[in-house]
Amino acid sequence: MTTQAEIVVNHVGRICRRSSPDQHAAGMLWSHDMRFFFAHVPAGRYQLEVRLKEVQRVDAGGSQTGRPVVDLYVDGVRVAANVPGQTEKPEDPFVAHTLDLVVRRRGFELRVHGPVHSITLPCVRGMTLRQGERVVYRFDTGDARERAMWRPAELDPDEGRVRTTAYEGLLNSGVPLGGIGTGRVELLTNGTLGSFSCANNWDVPTYWSEGSFFGLWTNAAGRPAAVLLHPPRRAAGWELPTVAAVEYRGRYPLAELAYELKDMPLRVALQAQGTLTPADPDLSALPGATFRFTVENLGPRPADVALLMSLENLSGQGGYSYVKHDWTESFRERFDSCEGARQRLWQRGRLAGLLFDCRRRPRDRREQNAFTQYLLAAAGPGVSRCVSYNLLAERPAFWEAFAATGTLPAGDPQARGEDGVYRPAGAVARKLRLRPGQKAEATFVLAWKHAGHWTFRDDKNRGHAYARQAADIGAIAQAVTRTRRRRLDRVQLLQSMLDDSSLPRWLTTKLLNGAFPTTTNTVWTADGFFSVHESPADMAGAVGTLDQRLASHPFTFMFFPALDRCELEWFRRCQAKDGQIPHMIGNVYDQLGTNGTFFGLTGWPDLACSFIFQTYRHFLFRGDRRYLARNFPAYRKAIAWMRRTDNLGLKLPIGGCTYDYEAHEWKAGAPMIYNATVYLAALRAAVDAAGRLGRASEAREWQRCFEEGYATLMTRYWNGRYFRKWVRPDLGKENGNCFVSQLAGDWMTRVLGLEPLFSDEVVDRTLDSIVALNMAPHAPAIAMEATPEGELAALNAYVQQHEPFLGMELIYRGRVKQGLEVLQRRHEITWKINANPWGEALAVLVPSGQECNLPDYMTSPAAWNALYALAGASLDAEAARLALHPQLDGQSAARYPLFLHDAWLMLDVDLNRARPVKLAVQWRRPGNRRLPARARVEIEGHHPIEIELSGGCSE
Secondary structure: OOOOOOOEEEEEOOOEEEOOOOOOOOOEEEOOEEEEEEEOOOOEEEEEEEEEEEEEOOOOOOOOOOOOOEEEEEOOEEEEEEEOOEOOOOOOOOEEEEEEEEEOOOEEEEEEEOOOOOOEEEEEEEEEEEEOOEEEEEEEOOOHHHHHOOOOOEEEOOOOEEEEOOOOOOOOOOEEEEOOOOOEEEEOOOOOEEEEOOOOOOOOOEEEOOOOEEEEEEOOOOOOEEEEOOOOOOOOOOOOOEOOEEEEEEEOOEEEEEEEOOOOOEEEEEEEEEOOOOOOHHHHOOOEEEEEEEEEEOOOOOEEEEEEEEEEOOOOOEEEEEEOOOOOOEEEEEEOOOOOEEEEEEEEOOEEEEEEEEOOOOOOHHHHOOOOEEEEEEEOOOEEEEEEEEOOOOOOOOHHHHHHHOOOOOOOOOOOOEOOOEOEEEEEEEEEEEOOOOEEEEEEEEEEEOOOOEEOOOOEEOOOHHHHOOOOHHHHHHHHHHOHHHHHHHHHHHHHHHHOOOOOHHHHHHHHHHOOHHHHOEEEOOOOOEEEEOOOOOOOOEEOOHHHHHHHOHHHHHHOHHHHHHHHHHHHHOOOOOOOOOOOOEEOOOEEOOOOOOOOOOOOHHHHHHHHHHHHHHHHHHOOHHHHHHHHHHHHHHHHHHHHOOOOOOOOOOOOOOOOOOHHHHOOOOOOHHHHHHHHHHHHHHHHHHHHOOOHHHHHHHHHHHHHHHHHHHHHHEOOOOEOOEEEOOOOEEEOOEEOOOOHHHHHHHHHOOOOOOOHHHHHHHHHHHHHHHHOOOOOOOOOEEOOOOOEOOOEEEHHHHHHHHHHHHHHOOOHHHHHHHHHHHHHHHHHHOOOOOOOOOEEEOOOOOEEEOOOOOOHHHHHHHHHHHHOOEEEOOOOEEEEOOOOOOOOEEEEEEEOOOEEEEEEEEOOOOOOEEEEEEEEOOOOOOOOOEEEEOOOOOOOEEEEOEOOOEO
C-alpha cells in the first residue's frame, strides 16, 4: 500500500510581506506576479479558495479604484480574469474567490498576476484546497505552512551557494545576465531562465518562461539517455527525466552551476556570464550572455555528449508601469500574446542557431517597445537545431529524437504563435565526442536587440547605447562571443582581489551580488542618457532617485565613473528655477531628462546635499577644475533654496527627505536630524569648493551658515547622548527618538577627506546610543527609529541605508566589528529570511526581517562604501594626494582592495614586516595620468608613512 505524501506548497517571485496596518492590511503576501506550486496533490476534482484583494500603492493616486485587474492562472492557463476584489482602503477585507480544478498529474501551479492598466498590488491572505466538504490543505499568511513555503533546503550565504533538489525550491531571484542598460535574463537557482526584462519592460518582467531551460544527452553509460538540467518537479510539468540536484553559486555577474547526475558517468558544470565588465562601459553595453558548459567523461569508454539550450519566444511580450507626470493616472499593462511569434534558422561564421522575432503588428508605441529580437546560437561543429516546438503540448516535440540520438529534429519552420493553441519555443544543441578522462566545452550565446525605446509623452525613440557598436543582432552575438574571455578576465581579476584580501567571505559575496542593479536597474539610451531605475516593478518607471544615490552610488562611481557623472549632469540640467535639485530625472516610459515627472520635484533638502556631495567627490577623484566650475552655480542656487526653506529661524533646512516612511512626520514642519547633518556636510564641501575656485565671498557666507546650523544642533538637538530627531521650539514640541542615520553628514565629510562635523566625543557617544537603542535590542533588522528607552518606534526599516550611515561611520571610528555587523545582518536577512540575494528590497520589517516594500532596489550596492572606510581612503587628485588610514581592528595585518577610477590597488599592511605597508597596482587604465605616485599612510600608534605605488599591470 502506497502512503500518500503530504501536500507541499512553494511560492516564488518578488514576494513581499506586510504585517502592519499603516499602509496595507495585516498579514498578507503581495507582488505583481506570484507563483504557488502545489505538490503531491492526487489526481481528482478540487475547489481552491484564494483569499485575495488588491491594494493600491500609497503614491499612485486615486485613479484606479474600482478597476479589478488580477488574473489567476492554473498550469499556465488563465482560469479567471479581472477577479473582483479591489479595495478603496488598505484595511478593507479580503475577498474569497473559488476555482474549480481538475488535477491530472501530481499537482498544479497557481499564478496570481496583476497584468493590466494599474499599479495596484495583488495581495494574498491565504488559500484553502477542498475536495467536496473535506479540507485537503489550508494556509494563512504568517502560519507555519506559509513560512516554510519559500525556504530552500540548503544555503551557504557566506559563499553565495544554494543546493536545489526540487524545481519549485528555488530562491526568489537569480544572477541577472546582461550588461548596462540592456535589460536582463536571470539564471534562476533551479537551473532555468526567468525574469526577462529585455523588452524595455523593467517594471513588468516576464518572470516565468517554461520554455527556457537546458538539457543533456549522452551514451556514456552504454545506452542513450537524456535529462533536463534542473531538479525534479513535484507539482505540474513535463514528465521527463531530470538531474537529482543543482549546485548553484552566484557571484554577480557570474553564475556557476554543477549538476548531480544519476547513472551518467559524467561531470557537468555551467558558467553563465553576462556582459557587465568592470571599468569597460563599451563591453558592458552589449545585450547578451554566454553559457559555457564543461563536460568531463568519467567512464572507461569514449562517449558522445550533447548539450541543449531551449528558449521560449518572448518577442512581442513585455509591458510597462508608470504614474502620469501630473499624478492623475497610473497605468500598468502587460503584453503576453504570442500571436505571430516565429523562429528562423540563423548562421554566421562559427555561430549557428535560431533567430526569434514576431510578425504581429503592434497596436501602438507602447506595444512596439516589446518587440525585441532574440538570438540563440552555439559555437563550433556538431550543432543541431529544432526551429520550433509547441510549449502547450504534453512534452517537447523534439524530446524523443533528442533522447535517442542527441540530435534535434528540424521542427516546423512555418509555425507561428497562436494564443491558446501554439506557444512557440526553439532549441539548439551541440554534440561532442569525449575520450575517457577528457574534458570538452560547449558554449551557447544568447543575444537580444530592442526594436527601440519609445517614451510615451514626447513620442521619442531614445534607443539603446549598444546600437552605436553593433548594427544588427548577429553582430551583437558575435561581439558577445568574441569578447567573452576578455570580459571574464576582468571580472575574475576583480573577484580575485576581493578573495585575496582580508575581507570576510560573506562580505565579498555581499559586495559582488549587491551590485546586481547595475544590470537589473540601469537605463542607457542611444543619445547618451544614463540613469538607474529606483525599484523595477514597484516604482513605476522612476529613474534617478538622488536621495538614494547618496548611499547607492559607489559601484558605478568606482567602475563606471563617466556614466556616474552623466547621471549627475542630468540632475544639474534639471535643477528647478527656484534652485531645488530634483528627486527624479524622468521616467523610462513617460519621458527622460526632465523634472516634470512622477516624483520629480519633492522639496526635499537632502537631494541638494546629495548632489553637492557626489559631484564634489568626482572633482576630488579627477582634479578637473572645469568640472567643478560647471557645477558651482548649481551649488549656489541649491544652497540659497535650502536656506529659504527655514521659516523657523533655526538655520537648518525644512522639508521631507529620503526617510518618507511616516506621512505625519512629513508635516512636522521642522528640520529633521538627517537633513540637518547632510546639510552641514554639503556646506563643508561647498566651502572647500569655493576656496579652490577663489570664490572667497561664497566661502565666507557658507562657513557662517555652517556655524549657525552647527550651533542649532548642539544647543537644541543634542541631548548629551544623541541628537533628537526634530524639534519645534515655537510650538514646544519635539521628537526625542534616536534616529539611525543621524550621523550621515559626518560620514559624508569623512568620505571626502574633510574635517568631520563633530568631535570624536560627540560621535562616539552618539554611536554608543544608536548601538544601545536601535541595534542591540532589535533583530534581525536594526531599528530605523527607537525611543529613548530602546523601544521600536517604526516597524519597518530602510536597511540598505544603514550600511553607510551607521556601518561605515562605526568603521571610520575604529569599531570595525560593530560596523561589519550592520552589513552582515542585512546579508543574512537577504539570504536566510527572504531568499532574494539578486533582488533585495529596501524596506524590511524590523522584528521579522521580512521584505515589505521596494524589491530590486537601487541601493543594494551600498556595501561597496565599506572598502573606502576600511582603508580609510580619500583622494585629492588636484593635490596629487592619496591618504590612507587603514582600520586594523586590533590585528597586526590586513589586506584591503582599493578601486579608484583609473587604477585598482591592493593595500597590504603587516606591522611585523620591516616595511609594514605595501601598495601595489593590480590594474591601471591605459593612458591614466591622474594616479598619484605616492601615498601617505597613517596607522594608529605609528608615525605616518610615505610610500610609492609599485607593481601592477597595464592593459
